[in-house]
Amino acid sequence: MKTTMKHREKQDKPEACSMQSADEQRLALVNKGKRLSPFYAIFIGILGYLSLGVSSCEQLVQVPMSETEVAMGLREALTVGITNAVLNTSKEDGFFGNSAIKIPFPPDAAGAMQFMENSALLRPLLHEFVKKLNRAAEGAAESARPIFADAIRNMSITDAWNILRGGNNAATNFLRSQTYDQLYAAFRPEILASLNEVGAQRVWSELTGRYNTIAAFTPNLTRVNTDLAHYATTKALDGLFTMVAQEEQKIRQDPVARVTELLRRVFARQ
Template sequence: MMNQHVFTAGLLALTISTTSFAQDSTRQKSSSGGIFGKILDAVTQPAAGTSGSLTSTDIATGLKEALRIGVNNGATQASALDGYFKNPLLKIAFPPEAQNVAMKLRQLGFTKQVDQFELSLNRAAEDAAKKAAPVFVKAITSMSIQDAVGILRGQNDAATQYLRRTSGQQLVTEFTPIIDSTLRKNNATKYYTDLVNIYNKVPFVQKKVNPNLTEYATGKAVDGLFVLVAQEEQKIRENPAARVTDLLKRVFSKQ
């Protein structure tokens, strides 16, 4: 599996000390967007002791490479066995409107069946996550220089929001048939139908439940991927990391 810290190479390299860039105090005071904004203001100036300068294109290229590494890493984590099921931030539980179903059925002695159903939900998400990387890569490849600059100048979740905006719906489209098929293959649909039927027969149940299982699992699977993306972006913005590819070394070597 790709090292989780690999993704941090590109963007975190952008947080290197700006004192190595040739920039005067006036530019430092006037630049916007915090540290990333200052770096972007500096990219057109030659670094001390060098003959060239970084351009916005260089920065965008490095950013794209870092994001490609990261989304592949995230998709690999999510699609691994227990990638969802044993990650408390990603684990898919009973649909919210059916939480009473799970609680009541556990009280009635159907704990094993409830557990089997929840495991099947997460296995479906892990199976679908194998299709995530190409969707993310397409969105990253389409990123313009302006998009990259906006991410660097933007909020702490700007990259995550960019990917959600540009790839979220396609992920839903790609995931839906896979999750539907896997839910059927793993008998999750049958488990759920059986459990809901049992619950609906319980005396004094006031509200019958039967939410769209495929839609629910797909939405939660996609949300889980973006949880991983957001975690990686946070690390990128806060922690230092090594430069791990030739391109990133070239782009960020002018310190």
């Protein structure tokens, strides 16, 4: 009778969440495995490591987050995104070696480009010009960092919630709306200086000068007067925000890209 009552009490007693640490739980699994065959010991050990993070009591309870924590998490996410975007665009071949953001020959001068492509004399200058154009963008990219950082610091809690609950490009769109004019003002002189430094402006003047001389005496050829600094600046900013958007996608979609505990908690709620 006593045995039956003890058995019933054991059945009626609810099973509490284990208070063991992760290491203690892993050790228990390994010890259990030792009493089985070597194969099952290894299997249980691996299974334990993979499942503990999912099955532990802490993971089963969603800890509420304050608005301040959400804002902090979004600031972290944006900081990670802009840091990687600036690093990837400011390095050598950051633009020139990336087909997604490589700056092409100005489309306004498409006729000139086609003419130069067909000229053995001008073709090498054309290819060198495109390379130098991208080098100018790479040289200016670093100037975006403090402007982005300032926008992130001034982000409100409302902004943070809108970004978290917004579309896949919500963070990128926020940064673009808050920083584009400042970035343009910062990039243009940098681009212009870089164009002069890498020789792109000189090559452009030589290219367009030769082309315009020919165009003046050739029917159906239009003289080129493209604002090279404006063109390069807008294309550089387009490329920069393309890279920011790629970083945002990684953080939203790939848990591995959430490099801090706060990022993991915040983006688990989206």
